[in-house]
Amino acid sequence: MLREITLGxxxxxxxxxxxxDPRTKLLGTLLFIISLFCANSWLGYLTAAVFLAITIRLxxxxxxxxxxxxxxxxxxxxxxxxxxLFLTSGEVVWQLGILKITREGIRTAIFMALRLIFLxxxxxxxTLTTTPNELTDGxxxxxxxxxxxxxxxxxxxxxxxxxxxxxxxxxxxxxxxMKAQMARGADFESGNLIQRAKSMxxxxxxxxISAFRRAxxxxxxxxxxxxxxxxxxxxxxxxxYRKRDRIAQVILTGYLCLIIGTRFIA
Amino acid sequence: xxxxxVNLTHIYGQGTAFEQxxxxxxxxxxxxxxxxxxIGHTGSGxxxxxxxxxxxxKATSGxxxxxxxxxxxxxxxxxxxxxxxxxxxQYPEHxxxxxxxxxxVCFGPKNLNLSxxxxxxxxxxxxxxxxxxESFYKQSPFELSGGQKRRVAIAGVLAMKPDVLILDxxxxxxxxxxRDEILGQIEKLHREQGLTIILVSHSMEDMARxxxxxxxxxxxxxxxxxxxxxVFRHYxxxxxxxxxxxxxxxxxxxLRKEGIPVEEDLITVEEARDAILRLIGK
Ligand SMILES: Nc1ncnc2c1ncn2[C@@H]1O[C@H](COP(=O)(O)OP(=O)(O)O)[C@@H](O)[C@H]1O
Ligand SMILES: [Mg+2]
Numbered sequence: 001m002l003r004e005i006t007l008g009x010x011x012x013x014x015x016x017x018x019x020x021d022p023r024t025k026l027l028g029t030l031l032f033i034i035s036l037f038c039a040n041s042w043l044g045y046l047t048a049a050v051f052l053a054i055t056i057r058l059x060x061x062x063x064x065x066x067x068x069x070x071x072x073x074x075x076x077x078x079x080x081x082x083x084x085l086f087l088t089s090g091e092v093v094w095q096l097g098i099l100k101i102t103r104e105g106i107r108t109a110i111f112m113a114l115r116l117i118f119l120x121x122x123x124x125x126x127t128l129t130t131t132p133n134e135l136t137d138g139x140x141x142x143x144x145x146x147x148x149x150x151x152x153x154x155x156x157x158x159x160x161x162x163x164x165x166x167x168x169x170x171x172x173x174x175x176x177x178m179k180a181q182m183a184r185g186a187d188f189e190s191g192n193l194i195q196r197a198k199s200m201x202x203x204x205x206x207x208x209i210s211a212f213r214r215a216x217x218x219x220x221x222x223x224x225x226x227x228x229x230x231x232x233x234x235x236x237x238x239x240x241y242r243k244r245d246r247i248a249q250v251i252l253t254g255y256l257c258l259i260i261g262t263r264f265i266a
Numbered sequence: 267x268x269x270x271x272v273n274l275t276h277i278y279g280q281g282t283a284f285e286q287x288x289x290x291x292x293x294x295x296x297x298x299x300x301x302x303x304x305i306g307h308t309g310s311g312x313x314x315x316x317x318x319x320x321x322x323x324k325a326t327s328g329x330x331x332x333x334x335x336x337x338x339x340x341x342x343x344x345x346x347x348x349x350x351x352x353x354x355x356q357y358p359e360h361x362x363x364x365x366x367x368x369x370x371v372c373f374g375p376k377n378l379n380l381s382x383x384x385x386x387x388x389x390x391x392x393x394x395x396x397x398x399x400e401s402f403y404k405q406s407p408f409e410l411s412g413g414q415k416r417r418v419a420i421a422g423v424l425a426m427k428p429d430v431l432i433l434d435x436x437x438x439x440x441x442x443x444x445r446d447e448i449l450g451q452i453e454k455l456h457r458e459q460g461l462t463i464i465l466v467s468h469s470m471e472d473m474a475r476x477x478x479x480x481x482x483x484x485x486x487x488x489x490x491x492x493x494x495x496x497v498f499r500h501y502x503x504x505x506x507x508x509x510x511x512x513x514x515x516x517x518x519x520x521l522r523k524e525g526i527p528v529e530e531d532l533i534t535v536e537e538a539r540d541a542i543l544r545l546i547g548k
Contacts, residue, residue: 179322180361186377187377209360
């Protein structure tokens, strides 16, 4: 039931992208998004499409997982496309009452749609190839300089990774308790709003108790292993850039130059 | 009156990257009044299997009949099924939520829309069956010992008056005294109330002692389904699945290897004691 909700969307296969340093992937995603806003011609978008296609191939994640994220932005996509389509002024190609479509409108609408779609697929490539924990690690290390201005980067990252770790555990726990109460005839689905809210009590009370129990257990276990915050703490698997990261950085730079270049060709 | 599974198959997370077969074509029939032991290595599908028996999980394919009726048929009364097939989960004390023991045990019968009088009399009866007297009624369930909490939780299921009682590792994490008490009570329910019992356990000694019939699961498939004596004859195969025979079976094997002619399939300490005494007495 509940366990079918997977958190994040990490897809476990082995590929160059999976093995890459999370910082490279974060940077890459950022650069890719910037490049989408730089592109302003068919050639620019074609370059981005080719780049994206190659990345998807390299990730070895089935394409249908990439497009799942698109469902969430479908409405946004429709709105932005229709706004651009109908509200751009220029050479009119079709008119009905006050609705008119211009050549420029079609062009911006298509570019806008492509931009959004590429953006979502591009970030999916990152989340599908990086576990949430690697992501927090990457953010912690990548944003480490913020420590200097008093942001507790390590603590925030630690809280994030504990939260991420706990969500599936609590979902599983909720699923178990729900089933146990259903075995005693509990009904979580029918009834009016008040009845339903009341029927959550047998689920929520045990869930809270278990969450608190787990939290104290974890705190105890961390203390027992001498955890004392980020200072001087080393990692079992320290992030380090490898050859493939350097190569990726060079390719990314080349790609960004190429996109900027297309602005001048067209 | 029976539970019959036909080609029961369950796949978790079908259609995702995490697809996993938890049950593969499992067939069996359980008659009224049997005491079934269900054993298998961790992850072999025992918990998944028992959750099918009261309809909490729906099989990916295959059928399940309770008293001859297909429980997957349209409009089947699932709530009725859940009151007839009582399921006690692993660590059932984690499901307790009421402020006092008595109200918690009342939760099940209340969901069956019974009269207040009936609810209370069932709760009393159930608490009595698990050996908790009136001094416990108004206590908070969270202040009890581990074994007592577990008995409250079992009473919570018994108060529904099930015909079949399924228990998923009911002795896990209890001290020896708590274990013996719980198992003794289950055995008593079987003997005196005539309940059909399905007991999941990792203790081969308990299985040899209490079960009439053992179902052995391995990687989602049913490997053996026979009396404990016959199943433990296959102790080599059981070991290959990460299981074992009762300790006493190994002792008997060792004695035979030394040339002492005790009978071969002894599975409880009492049997072995009697057999050895007979030998000496001869
Ligand atoms: N809710 C679930 N979602 C996905 N997989 C599960 C779930 N529950 C159990 N499994 C998997 O199904 C298999 C059988 O599990 P289970 O029935 O709990 O075995 P057992 O009770 O014998 O230890 C295991 O491999 C387990 O990881
Ligand atoms: Mg289990």
